[in-house]
Amino acid sequence: MSDFLVIGGGGHARVLIYTLKALGHDVRGYTALADEGELVQTPYLGNDDVLASLHVMLPSCAALGVGKTVIESERLALFEKIQAVGIRLPPVVSAGALCHAGVCLGDGTVVLDGAVVVVGSQLGRACIINTNATVDHDCVLGDDVHVAPGATLSGGVEVGDHCMIGTGANLIHAVRVCADCMIGAGATVIQDITAPGVYVGIPARRIA
Numbered sequence: 001m002s003d004f005l006v007i008g009g010g011g012h013a014r015v016l017i018y019t020l021k022a023l024g025h026d027v028r029g030y031t032a033l034a035d036e037g038e039l040v041q042t043p044y045l046g047n048d049d050v051l052a053s054l055h056v057m058l059p060s061c062a063a064l065g066v067g068k069t070v071i072e073s074e075r076l077a078l079f080e081k082i083q084a085v086g087i088r089l090p091p092v093v094s095a096g097a098l099c100h101a102g103v104c105l106g107d108g109t110v111v112l113d114g115a116v117v118v119v120g121s122q123l124g125r126a127c128i129i130n131t132n133a134t135v136d137h138d139c140v141l142g143d144d145v146h147v148a149p150g151a152t153l154s155g156g157v158e159v160g161d162h163c164m165i166g167t168g169a170n171l172i173h174a175v176r177v178c179a180d181c182m183i184g185a186g187a188t189v190i191q192d193i194t195a196p197g198v199y200v201g202i203p204a205r206r207i208a
């Protein structure tokens with residue numbers, strides 16, 4: 001078990017603090033890099049200006065508490081900034097998630113309660129597999145991909161960097177979604193998406 005620093009403010013940070021504590025980790029520190037956010041039973045340490053000077057006193061492991069609801073989020077830049085000061089961001093799998101043996105999770109990736117990641121899948125860095133989302137067998141996800149609550153990636157799906165797969169969206173088997181796409185809540189993707197943009201509906205069509 002390790003001491004963890006949760007970095008960020010708001011809802012995702014609270015989920016991570018809960019998740020890490022349930023796994024038996026100590027959550028000693030808490031900073032709000034994006035804003036001061038909400039303080040959750042852990043001390044506020046300062047903003048990103050203090051990270052470099054504080055890091056010798058901080059836990060050597062951290063988790064990204066900044067969530068993602070848009071394509072261009074701060075998550076990956078923050079991930080790289082934290083790593084650059086020598087703090088590790090190991091993947092975190094909730095005790096309430098199921099992640100098959102042999103699945104590959106990049107650093108900074110979190111798999112939250114009720115989520116399932118099935119055999120043969122490879123996930124990049126700083127991804128979020130949110131509550132009750134499923135990533136079925138042999139999927140390949142890039143960096144900074146958020147699969148929102150209840151979304152379903154069927155077998156062999158590929159999703160490029162920075163994509164946001166909205167709440168309850170469904171991607172049928174073997175479709176490929178290129179980098180920088182927003183798949184709207186409830187959309188169903190039935191064919192490859194090759195142009196970055198915003199896609200909604202059943203079947204999913206580009207609106208922006």
Ligand SMILES: CC(=O)SCCNC(=O)CCNC(=O)[C@H](O)C(C)(C)COP(=O)(O)OP(=O)(O)OC[C@H]1O[C@@H](n2cnc3c(N)ncnc32)[C@H](O)[C@@H]1OP(=O)(O)O
Nearest residue numbers: 069130148149165166167182183184185186198200201207
């Ligand atoms: C734990 C957590 O909370 S994780 C967070 C999870 N969050 C999500 O999944 C959010 C996903 N986001 C969405 O679905 C958003 O609606 C988006 C990004 C697809 C579109 O948002 P915006 O760009 O603001 O589009 P806007 O709301 O202006 O809608 C544009 C049009 O698309 C339609 N539309 C928007 N979203 C959807 C959708 N999911 N499905 C179908 N139609 C939609 C709107 O009705 C509107 O149609 P109209 O022009 O005929 O009136």
